[in-house]
Amino acid sequence: MSGDLDLPLDGVRVVDLTIGPLAAIGRHLVEWGAEVIRVEKPGGADDRRSGRSIEGVSLDFVAANLGKKAIELDLGGDAGDWDAFEELLAGTDILLESSAPLDVDALHRRHPGLVILSVSPFGRSGSYSNWQATGPVFHALSGELSRSGIPGRPPLLPPGNLPYDCAVPQAVYVTLLAYLERLRTGVGDHLDFAVLDGAVHALDPGYGIAGSATAGVPASKLPRGRPDARHQYPIIPCADGFVRLCILSPRQWRGMFAWMGSPEEFADPSFDRLDIRFKSPTLIPAITRFFADQKRADLEEAGQRHGVPTTAVLDLREALESEQIQARRAFTTVDLAPGIAAPFPDGVLEFDGYRAGIRGPAPLPDHRLPGSRPPVPADDPSGDPSGRPLAGLRVLDLGVIVVGAEQSRLLADQGADVIKVENDAFRDGSRQTRDGSVMSVTFAAGHRNKRSLGLDLRSEAGRELFLRLAAETDVVLTNFRPGTLESLGLGYDVLKAANPGVIVVDSSAFGSTGPASRRLGYGPLVRASAGLTRQWRYPDDEAGYSDAITVYPDHVAARIGVAGVLALLVRRRRTGAGGTISISQTEVMLGHMASKIAEDSLTRAGHVLDGPETPDAPWGVFPAAGDDEWCVVTVRSDGDRRALCRVIGHDDSAADQGLVAALTEWLAARTAADAMETLQNAGVPAAAMLRVSELPSFPYYIERNFFRTTGHPAVRQPFHLENAPVRSERLPDPDERPAPLLGEHTRQIAAERLGLTDAEIDTLLTAGVLQA
Template structure:
């Protein structure tokens, strides 16, 4: 880590006015940790309140001082001096009318306004109400969580959908701000928490992990037996471990570890599908692990190159040597705030409570980015973007036009980070090679649904980075690039000559983002880190279980935290690009996926430290059966007003009896029409056809020339006055644009390209197609 005085926060000088008061204060927290000056504002008639502050809000606001706008002139002056305004007034409410966002937009055309609401503002659903269970239901996440025959299981984290949506909102705001600095034009972003959660937590039509065995996430349902085979959790002497056997090499390591048993010597077990469907193999592994401790299995697994992680409780994860050494948490006294847990009614705490809070989830230039580590003197407010302003724009209404990104990312985090840049207008060049293909590709001669979702709007160049000639060509690409994205194990990028220390000597303005399971330092840095292993080691898997079935872990069919970690990486890159406009130099960002996940449990960690009592529900809450097979509806009754509204719909009947007589969608519509938060538990196949997502143009269907069938893909990213829908560039085959890019970006002639292809330095789609399968 560098000394604090060497650290230049990338968003230093950016001024943000924040009118949020609930879980979406997480947007301001992300921006503040990257150096922005956040001013929470109390505005009479809009958000001013004497109510106690929920614990999660207090954590998000630590280190910030609330400003009261005393009169219209004072408020107008604050707006004139701001770069971003974040607001969350309820649509069609008196507060929305009092704030008058449209009037603010007219009076301050350079201001970036992030207007947050549960269901968006340009839809007939704008007055619907959301809560965590409702959001989980309507994103389809709940349809993949839990044991068949039982109610779906709400994942850990009281505000998890809001926290992941906040990362997406922050990406949108900073991308538009970066564009504002070269165009002078602000924007009004209509941000829906539901859309943000759907795209960022566990998207049904996004990229899926390699253990999906060819089954698209949109086709996966709760299947307890399949889940146990997919990412098996094995009981051992002192708890449980999770083991991943995704590659042939990993299986061969497991085979050696087991002692080369004859019953599994058949080459058929080299097949991922065979391993994922073998009950006999799972049983043998279970018997092998039964008399060993978690620590022994972790050590032996790593030695045999078999990804293995202990299933830790959250407390164990926080006490681990790795988390301690990484310094993720610091004790902070939350001053001048009356704390009350968001779900508690009588357990109020006094001022000055000391709790552990995350010290940022991104490292910038080797320094943990946080308000707790920012230099006291901020930079000057950014005025213009001279570097990007000199770039040629296509004028297609996309904020990142003119940027070039070199994408070395793989699997879900890698694919999504680059895809975000491509969807927002950047020229994204995927550098890859068939010797180590992206695990999402599968068959190199075709395009799967998940690959189409994660790699659209990219071009592919085949380069062998293992040899000096290949690295030299990649370095020539870096000369004209702005961002390089990687998500290898620590040390791999350096071995390939694509780490920041190497690339900044070639291009001082380059921004390099690396994302890994556990971060670039610490005892776990070199672990093979798939999402399920990260969840196990970070204490999330242990909490993703029914209260009465603590060893029935239900987190197998999810790709969390991959998609949200990708947003954090993209946000860090955009922030560094903004700093580059001020300093002329680039920078490095590192994201530890485990820390992103643990940060989402900050309120629960603080509540445990404060010994807050368990929540006692005074009103109906939960998941209730509806008419039909595996049909459920999530209902949250937050207070007495909701309870009265509920009774106007269901009368004096028990809620479970009433929902059982209605379809999930019908029950949802009736309850929401009365103002009660409710959401049908949508299956993935239902999502694109629900009227809300249709109104919001959330999906589109594409027929890829190398695909097996039409694909449903996400569509709109930023919904605003100025930003267009994503381009229609389809995911490339490996090396599909090698010749085009070698000529365009490297200036090579046809004969030179032919020589490099013949030598194996460059690789074209024709070569890949000719390889034996």
């Protein structure tokens, strides 16, 4: 990172009382310039000793806390260090808490300008506030588990700790949104953030926008069992492993057809259609035969040459050693103990062309309160407290598919005027539908509250109109292949010349630099090249890959990008300058595997790590009574094990294998819902596997007002959408303006924002510069 980089949150002070994976919320903020002070109990927080460790240093703790400061305060009773804590809060902007016994309402009354993020598994209040959670429990209750696996086999728990990993950026996003609102109005907020809510929003929302290969079919309409989606992003064996293809558009299919030598069997023009290719019983076998004696690297190169998105399915070590990751310097070495070091992600965003990465080691506890801090952006209490946080913010949205839709939708929901700039000749892939209708439910979900401008950016007149819009715009969003905006004559330097305060976001599959930066990339290719697809498979099946239906990491990458926008808006209040943000979806994903990557590196170097390699048994998905009904049960500790044994009537001195058998028998006689309730009442983390269609009627989501029922003029029936991004005292629910048809607002925008007359608009429409 350049020493000249003006980090956007410079001067912002954060007090952090989160532990475990939630501590990564503060890690993002510290990387972006905030001073993050971790408050721990005397003797240190419990998460310093959790998970896999070396020389007493927890890898999970390091990954979540790099760059922070730490102090020890006793907040355990009336005789604790409350005066010191109050003194600390008096100079604090944001409080993150997940574990301390705080009277948050009283704190908020004493510090009305403080933004408080309270993080808990299921919310601070309500019927589920005492429920126990683990990653598998969140997978089951979010609908993700029901989509993971192969038809006819048990559902497959995804690898890693993705619910927490994805909830963290959602928490960062809502925290910075509330902080910007504090700067605008002078009034703080209390955010009741549930990890389950964050996981549903940011991992792979069942009622959010879906990938183009679903062709507009919402996840709620998927078949009851695990959907067989392997044909959508096929993984093909080859001479030295596997490669994955994404053949979505007609242009990509024609490239594949030419690459195969234009076989007569597939020459019918109907193969331009996605549904025809998906239904073909012979296409995938023909590609398999064609690839059989070729190597991964050669297939990647040939696929790119023919315009067919193609990538090797790599393991994690291969991913880290790839030319792209090495060239990007996405990881840096962190010292853990004398003579012991391991690689960790060096940040997840680039601001102004520089990586905003690690700003220091994981902290050792101190007993001294921090001193004064640099000046911070001044509050402007003149803002309308009843308005939406981003009211007045102008956004030009050039994004496509999921990342593009989500970035702008998150801003539009909070009041920004988002104009989706599009053209029928290069239609957003998420507009396609299986039945030819003009609007799908998933597009309606991903593009609500926006306007659409039909504009040909490849024409000189279209470019000039865009620059006129950009001159009075705050944010420009893109997720093209890097270099596309420059090829249109609309690179950041050009936009900055028109508007020094503009913020330009570039989100791409592999990053804006490096040998793979210009490669075609989609989420499934990112998962394959980043080593996740290899982990997301049945352990007894080499080819049992099961990540085809998920949209991860698109939604979470979008939230990281939008959180970066909010951070730059904070900086712009201080400096008046705009800036750039660059996100690599590959690096977002690798960041979620930080601890595993460090552990693999240490193991290869011959070090012996402490701590359990796998969770205690039982830990997994078990069949329950009924047709294809499943219940997740997880045991975190001896206490969980004893509680489970009491519930099912098992001798807790027996071997784990006997416990698994006893649990399996107990579950077979009960519905998953009954088992979940009984085990949760005993303090055991357990959850029934919910299908996406079941989420809106599940009592937890009703109680949290998570979903709303809405409609669209071009959609025949009502449908569900996510509601507010967090429970808040001040942030309003999103508006309900329907997603636009292509060019629906062209005339309105041309007159309102460009000052064109009806005659001028008609001329530009006739010339094809504008579309309506």
